[in-house]
Amino acid sequence: MTVETVRAFLASHAPDIEIVELDGSTATVELAARGHGVTPAQIAKTLSLRIRDRNLLVVTCGDARLNNRKVKDVLGGKASMLAAPDVLALTSHPVGGVCPFGLTTPLPVYCDVSLQAFDEVLPAAGSANSALRIDPKRLATLVGAEWVDVCDRG
Secondary structure: OHHHHHHHHHHHHOOOOOEEEOOOOOOOHHHHHHHHOOOHHHEEEEEEEEEOOEEEEEEEEOOEEEOHHHHHHHHOOOEEEOOHHHHHHHHOOOOOOOOOOOOOOOOOEEEEHHHHHOOOEEEEOOOOOEEEOEOHHHHHHHHOOEEEOOEEEO
């Protein structure tokens, strides 16, 4: 069902983008990079977070880590990861397939500036074995994301 919500979103907003579904799992950055033949940094991982009383998504490079100080300064509080059932309920995507497309609940989306190092990144597409290839600037535009600097690479 969740790949279908992404497919429907793309049909309406970006019909030229195709979802790539692999036979094996791409639920981790390492598996996704290996499966798609790219560096781990090019995997655009989507983090489902809660800051104070609001839920949000941060899309960042696969090799990046949240910097708690930057998150607090830029997004206004300490971030905590959402539990898997909450992620599924809010996004319609299971952990390992979370992306900012085809969300059940409208959520604020932030793209970390680390993504701008690439012409093409691969976010998941709603399941643990799907992804799509996209320019990070187009990704941000499609989902109405704000660019932020909240991660450290490497």
